[in-house]
Amino acid sequence: MTTPWSRRGFLTASAGTAVALGLGTRASADSDEFATLRAKWRTLILGExxxxxxxPFASRLADLGATARGLLATMAPATGSLWPDLVYADPDPDTDQESYGYSGNMNTSYTRLNTLAQAYCRPGTGLTGDTGLRDAILTGLDHLHDDVYNAGRTRYGNWYSWQIGAPQALLDVCVLLYDALSAAQLANYLAAVDHFVPDSAVASYSGTSTGANRVDLCRVLALRGVVGASAAKVALARDALSPVLPYVTSGDGLYTDGSFVQHTTVPYTGSYGSVLLGGLGLLFALLAGSSWAVTDPNRQIVFDAVEHAWAPFLYNGLVMDAVSGRAISRGLSASDPKQVQQDDHLRGHPILASIVLLGQGASAAENARWRGLVKGWTQRDYYSPPLNDPVLGLPQLARLKGVQDDTSVTAVAEPTGHRLFPSMARATHRRPGWAAALSMADRRITYYETGNGENLRGWHTGSGMLYWWGDTFANGQYSDAFWPTVDPYRLPGTTVSRKVLADAAGGDWGASLPDVNWVGGATDGERAAVGQYLKGLQSTLMAKKSWFFLDDTVVCLGAGIKCTDGTAVETTVENRNLGPTGGAPFTVDGTVKPAAYPWSETLTGAKWAHIGGHGGYxxxxxxxxRALREARDGSWSTINKGGSTTVLNxxxxxxxxxxxxxxxxxSYAYLLLPGATAARTQARAADTGWLTVLANTDSQQGVTVPSLGFTGVNFWFGGTVGTLTASDPCCVMITEKADGTAVIAVSDPMRMRTSLTLTWRRAIASVTSAPASVTSAATGSALTLTFGDLTATAGATQRITVTLG
Incomplete structure (x- = not known):
């Protein structure tokens, strides 16, 4: 039987028995610290x-070998290309969009060489140590250097290909084939990297050198230093990570509220955030114990962010699309028909693996806790089991398998609770059996991001889109070709004008921001009141939208909806993807509606509705x-220029x-009950005293649920709603508890209040805790709270605990 490919085996193969793989004898004579780092990097990128x-490793290694043989058979060095299907010679560098494609082909050519190098170095591929394969890789490296990626070339197209994509793949190959490369070859390749990624690339923390991009650039500089034995380059890479680590108050990076933003205005925890987390994990691990270990105390911020920033958007193995930007449009590729469709699960799995890797450098308590979280996410992902993930890299797969097989690790259940992320206009809500996420937009956070021809119709994803998933049902709701087939004007939860928008309307890279300030909410950590002052993208639409997140329900209100576009305006209560078959029964007020496609009906005076296997309304x-069953055709190419043209239904x-x-x-008002049966939905509709809508106007929106002791009000303007009076715009949420206490949660979503007075006409005996923002509190037959300057709170919730009179 083949022995396990252990850490020691990898280190031995890379530094001690290189001759066995046909790599020559150079490694055995090279015992300096850089050799140790090269060996460590081999382990990190090959797995252990x-x-x-x-x-699942044997079949993956066999597939890698088959892929490599196919690439080897089609490699044909020629002027302008290394593979005939990847022409990188740009005939018209002045055409930006086309140049992006050509530079991307250059990048992909290096990625293919990296694939060949991994097939050469890994066991079980059928090509391990094959000298013919090795020589072909060397030929490919020299060809790409001489023809396109060299110190005398001016870059074109996408900067990313030249500064991150190509050099990362090139340097990985240099590590894997280090002992087969001559000094002249190494000097040529490193000169090219120095040309395209000079030290000045990290001189200023700005432009394309921030957040995840900065981490990627540091990876290039670190590996260039390791391959070229340059202590200065490795030190530069380590030091250039420091600006990434602290919390930020604007632009790219991590915020104290758990937000992560890239491209200045785009919530990106699930895409660029994944790259940042994975890159930091690799660099922390690479440099640990060396002369260049990352010791910046702010690295603890990254460790804290695992549970503060990433975990809230991970649910049973998937990462929520609400924080994945234009990556939601990356499904099937036109250039690679064998590619597996990307989705929220396949984007989530690498984050799980990155958390495992990052844990190796965290405290023992953090590492143990994170492994429990990862084990739970992995075990519960029935829709797309991570250990069967065809896209996940072998090192990542090995990390997840290691956690899964570790009997000392107990899987952690999904938590319950609410999290607000005012710095990126997002919220998540978790209850037993389901989870939800809300996407909004304001003057800091874009409606949506398009760019590079991607996410061409994501226009309304920031218009109050309300996502939700079940624990044992509907986990594929947004995974199964949702984005190319859904009506982009009818995203669940949104209020939109049917005005026809052009692809990429509003401009690239999150350029279009609504001129609104009141977006945010308040939460006690379990329930929440959230609101969005909505202005439509390239539209005259205006609306006030509120969501009250409760124990088994999300109460949704809309008011002040007006528009002069000359088109219809709609609020989408729900738009469930029922897959290719669409068999879910639909019941309205006890009557089962037709299951035929297409079908539509206006439901007049409807009190409740239920979608079998999903939930109630x-x-x-x-x-x-209005209810509608429709079979919708679409292709990934309609929302992403690089997507497959295959028609999906x-x-x-x-x-x-x-x-x-x-x-x-x-206006509108409805309740969402995820996972509810038809009987429970009907019972909630019949219980007319369960909910009281206190206000649903352009000035205020509020509800009370007596059985929960809950009151929530969004004051778009100061005024009185029920027992609450606010002097100015604010958000208020109150929960009265059975122990005779109450929590009052208040926020300034506009970030403009220099003072605020809130009165609750309820007998209060005492205030037991209050933040510094509360300058006075008068108790007795009513509670009057006076707040000082709230502009610096960044929309964060101010929580006050009182004893009821």
Whole structure:
């Protein structure tokens, strides 16, 4: 039986028995610290601690060998290309979009060489140590250097290809084939890297050298130093990481509230954030114990962010699309028909593996806790089991398998609670059996991001899109070709004008921001009141939208809806992706509706509706709602210029409120009950005393749920709602508890209040805790709280605990 490919085996193969793989004898004579770092990097990128003869590794290694043989057979060095299907010679460098494609082909050419090098170095590929393969890789490296990536070339197209993509792949190959490369070859390749990634690339923390991009650049500089035995380059890479680590208050980076932003205005925890987390984990691990270990005390911020910034957006193995930017449009590729469709699960799995790697440098308590979280996420991902992930790299797969097989690790259950991320206009809500996320936009956070021809129709994802998932159901809701087939004007939770928008409307890279300030909310950590002053993208649409996140329900209100676009305005209550078959039964007020496609009906006076296997919807007092079953065709190429043109078909069940053409003061109210049965939905609709809508106007929106002791009010303007009076715009959420206490959560979503007075006409015996922002508190027959300057709180919730009178 083949012995496990252990850490010692990898180190031995890279530094002691290089001759066995046909690499020559140079490594055995090279015992300096750089050789140690090269060996460590080999381990990090090839993986450790797994048996190459056991599954899931054996088949993955065999597939790698098959892929490598295919690449080897089609490699044909020619002027302008290394593979005929990847022409990188740009005939017209002045055409930006085309140049992006050509530079991307150069990048991909290096990535293919990296694939060949891994097939050469890994066991079980059928090509391990194959001298013919090695010589072909060397030929490819020399060809790309002489033809395109050299110190005399001026870059074109996408800067990323020249400064991150190509050099990362090139330097990985240099590490893997270090002993087969001549001094002249190494000097040529490193001169090219120095040319395209000079020290000045990290001289200023700005432009394309921030956040995840900065981490990627530091990886290039560190590996250039390791391969070229340059202590100065490695030190530069380490030091250039420091600006990434501290919290930021604007622009790219991590915020104290757990937000992560890239490209200045885009919530990106699930995409660029994944790159940042993975890159930091690799660099921390590479440099640990060396002369260049990362010792900046701010690295603890990154460790804290695992649970503060990333975990809230991970649910049973997936990472929520609400924080993945334009990556949601990357499904099937036109250039690689064999590529597996990307989705929220496949984006989530690398984050899990990165957390495992990062844990190796964290405290023992953090590492143990994180391994428990990862084990839970891995075990619960029934829709797309991580250990069967066809995209996940072998090192990442080995890390997750190691956690799964570790009997000392107990899987941690999904937590319950609410998290607000005011710095990126996002919220997450978790309850037993389900989770939800909310996407909004304001003057700091873009409606959506498009760029590089990607995410061309994500226009309304920031218009109050309400995502939700079940624990044992609907985990593929947004995974199964949702984005190319959904009606982009009917995203669940959104209020939009049907005005036709052009692809990429609003401009690239998150350029378009709504001129609104009141977006945010308040939470006690379990429940929340959240609001969005909505202005439509390239539209006259205006609306006030509120969500009250409760124990088994999300209460959704809309008011002041007006528009003069000359088109219909709709609020989408739900738009469930029912897959290719669409078999879910649909019931309204006890009547089962037709299951045929297409089908539509105006539901007049509807009190409740239920989608079998998904959840329920209640319309307080009755509402006129339109229901629609439709089979929708779409392809990834419609939303991403690099996407596959293959036509996909998915069936949808949509519920929406038609506010008519050019509404003046329209409104809506509904309750979402994820996972509820039809009987429970009907019972909630019949319990007319469960919820009282205190206000649903352009000035205030609020509700109370007596059985929960809950009151939530969004004051768009100062005024009185129920027992609450606010002097100015603010968000207030109160929970009265059975022990005779209450928590009052208040925030200034506009970040503009220099003072605020809030009165609650409820007998209060005492204030037991209050933040420094509260300058006075008067108790007795009513509570009057006076707040000082709230502009520096960045929309964060101010929590006050009182004893009820």
């Amino acid at each position: 601690g797994f048996d190459p003869a056991a599954e 209640v319309f307080p007092g009755g509402a006129t709602v 998915r069936k949808y069940l949509t519920l929406y409120v038609d506010h008519g053409t050019d509404p003046v003061n329209a």
